[in-house]
Amino acid sequence: xxxxxxxxxxxxxxxxxxxxxxxxxxxxxxxxxxxxxxxxxxxxxxxxxxxxxxxxxxxxxxxxxxxxxxxxxxxxxxxxxxxxxxxxxxxxxxxxxxxxxxxxxxxxxxxxxxxxxxxxxxxxxxxxxxxxxxxxxxxxxxxxxxxxxxxxxxxxxxxxxxx
Numbered sequence: 001x002x003x004x005x006x007x008x009x010x011x012x013x014x015x016x017x018x019x020x021x022x023x024x025x026x027x028x029x030x031x032x033x034x035x036x037x038x039x040x041x042x043x044x045x046x047x048x049x050x051x052x053x054x055x056x057x058x059x060x061x062x063x064x065x066x067x068x069x070x071x072x073x074x075x076x077x078x079x080x081x082x083x084x085x086x087x088x089x090x091x092x093x094x095x096x097x098x099x100x101x102x103x104x105x106x107x108x109x110x111x112x113x114x115x116x117x118x119x120x121x122x123x124x125x126x127x128x129x130x131x132x133x134x135x136x137x138x139x140x141x142x143x144x145x146x147x148x149x150x151x152x153x154x155x156x157x158x159x160x161x162x163x
Contacts, residue, residue, distance in 0.1 A: 008109055015122055038125040045129025053134035069138050070097050077134055095160040107152035120148040
């Protein structure tokens with residue numbers, strides 16, 4: 001229980017620090033500055049995701065296909081990182097997956113409803129990076145984006161890049 005709260009606070013402080021650092025050099029943040037902040041957070045998450053998945057799959061057999069990898073991400077990986085399974089996984093069977101989490105742990109501390117909806121994306125960049133890093137270490141290059149329409153519900157869209 002205590003480690004969950006510590007991670008939540010650490011995540012909030014990481015986001016706050018990166019945005020304040022960018023803002024202190026310029027004053028007001030424009031879209032380019034926000035994009036830089038999101039990129040930094042996503043890169044941090046990418047490396048963390050690589051490390052976590054490496055540790056989790058060290059002694060497990062390889063996955064037979066892309067869908068098995070995504071099921072593993074939704075069940076085992078999501079539980080390890082965010083303390084619960086994904087509520088819903090959808091796919092078009094052409095490399096696009098939508099992962100729905102109705103009570104995303106990193107948004108539950110912010111608000112329920114639409115009060116802080118415009119602030120939500122900056123708190124999702126790190127998580128997108130974690131998922132992208134995990135998929136990368138499993139051999140799937142991807143683009144991961146997140147969308148929030150009603151807090152704390154969140155949809156992650158994973159598009160697998162075909163080589």
